[in-house]
Amino acid sequence: MSNESPLIQSLRTAVAAAPSDVPLRLHLAELLLGEGLSDAAVAEAAVALQHAPGDSAARALMVRAMGMPAAAPDTPEAPKAPEEPAAPAAPNGFDWRAAEDEIGGAVPPRFVTSGTPETPVPVDGQGVPGDATTWEVDTPGSVTLADVGGMHEIKERLEAAFLAPMRNPELGRLYGKSLRGGLLMYGPPGCGKTFIARAVAGELGASFMSVSINDVLDMWMGNSERNMHEVFETARRQAPCVLFLDEVDALGAKRSRMHHGGMRNTVNQLLTELDGVDGANEGVFVLAATNVPWDVDIALRRPGRLDRTLLVLPPDAPAREAILRYHLRDRPIESVDLGKLVKVTEDLSGADLAHVCESASERALLDSTRTGTVRMINMKDLLAAAKEVRPSTDPWFASARNVAMFANEGGVYDELLAYLKRKRKL
Known part of the structure; x- marks a missing residue:
């Protein structure tokens, strides 16, 4: 740049302000060529051709800048047997393949290949179906239950009902315990259910994968079910893996209240994936969280699915x-x-x-x-x-109180009922 004349520098400034002005760019290229700066002229001519691929002046300037004589229009060159397939020659006989090789490092390509049979093209912008990178999976983290302040009762229940069997696979095999499981955490919002799920993954030394309805739901028929299947397939490939279903009341709402067949099919797909036919879910530990467990489809809490329940209350x-x-x-x-x-x-x-x-x-x-x-x-x-600051949990307890008192079938909410009595919220 230091060897360029003031006029060329001024023209460069003008071109930078109007990059799509082809005549102005060609004028700059002509001056560069006149100063003996052929490489710079080639680069400017190439950019001009990007904006105007059929511009004859730009093509002619490219030929002169590269020092390649153009064939006479009425005397076509004799055909040669190429060593490899080449693009058709331009009418003026200019070798565009050589030009691309010459300026390849100066300007980016105008077109790129989006995919080949060996590299599947992503579907609906969500990544390659079946690829582990389709869904974000966190590697085993350093957060464990020791990083969860207090909540000793919750930790003990997690250890007894969930973690101890998973940490001892030999004993599990001895007693016929499958290395899979499901746990439903419920309670008022903002009390650390997601953090506990990450801590469980850290305790198990497992990968962590968090999924919400936004990751699964799709406007096109059948895509939501496919997405649900791909979520579980990714977790299976990454096993041992903690699969965290956030706001599971949205992913697995009661089908009896649904009038839209698409969402019913999504819930059905979730149930099928949780079953994990032929032991497909070995090493996949499913944790789910919800603020409204009474809105979760009862089939999700069947033994073998989310069959264990943990109440996560405000911090002690x-x-x-x-x-x-x-x-x-x-x-x-x-x-x-x-x-x-x-x-x-x-x-x-x-x-x-x-x-x-x-x-x-x-x-x-x-x-x-x-x-x-x-x-x-x-x-x-x-x-x-x-x-x-008023407790944001009060509205939740107002709703939960009615459920615990009048819809406690099978003692599902006995723990919640005991807490409400202890806190005199009944």
């Missing part, structure tokens, strides 16, 4: 302390009494506690902007924020 005192400590770890705080803060945040969910810390930060920030003096977040800010 040790869990609240761990959550508050986590959300305050990178914030400037002073004289914070976590014990007192834990007491005044009873019944708040994990999401509520995060909001308390965020609101306290906003208070300190606004006060600093008003006074012009930067100060730390203190206990006064946190207590004021905690007083303003």
Whole structure:
């Protein structure tokens, strides 16, 4: 660039401002060729041909820039036997294959091949059917149940009902226990069901795959069922794998309430995949989460499917302390009494506690902007924020109370009923 004349530099600026102006670009190429900068002229002519493939002036300039004589229009060259298939020669006899090789590193190709028989083309933009990369699968993570603050009762139930048999495959084989399983977690929103699912995957040293209705549902008939099948196929290929079905009430809603055949078929497909005919689900551990278990199709909770249930309640005192400590770890705080803060945040969910810390930060920030003096977040800010935040779990318990009292067939919600009595929410 330093050897270029001021005129050429000015023209380069003009071309950069109007990249699709072919005559202007060709004028720049002519000047470059006149200065002996053939390679630069070839690059500009190639870009011009991208914008105007049939432009005769651009073709002629390309020929001159590459120093290749053009054949006379009325005297075609004698045909030669090519060593490999070549593109038809242009009317002026210019060798476009050689030109492409010459400028291949200067400009990108105008067309690319989207797929070959050896490389299947993605379907509906969702990836190659049957390919493990179609769905996002996380490698075994470092998060385990030890990273879940408090919730000792939940951890013990997970260990006894789910984790212990999976960790001991030899004992499982001795007692005829299959290395598969299903667990339905339910409870109010924002209480850590997804985090627990990831922790279970970490405990098992398994891959983790999270799926929601957005990943499965498709507007075209049959695609939703196919997507559901591909989800399970991917999990089977990645075994051992924890397959987490988020908001399973949407993926497996009660079919008796459905009037649309497409969704009924999707639920049927989910049931079929959970059955895992001929042991296909060995090493696939299905965890599902929902806020409304009473809306989940009863067939999903049949033995052999999501046959174990775990109630995930608002965090207890040790869990609240761990959550508050986590959300305050990178914030400037002073004289914070976590014990007192834990007491005044009873019944708040994990999401509520995060909001308390965020609101306290906003208070300190606004006060600093008003006074012009930067100060730390203190206990006064946190207590004021905690007083303003109402438990987001209250509406859920209002709905769950009616279910636990009047629709507790077979004692499915006995644990929830006991909690409501203990908290005097009945």
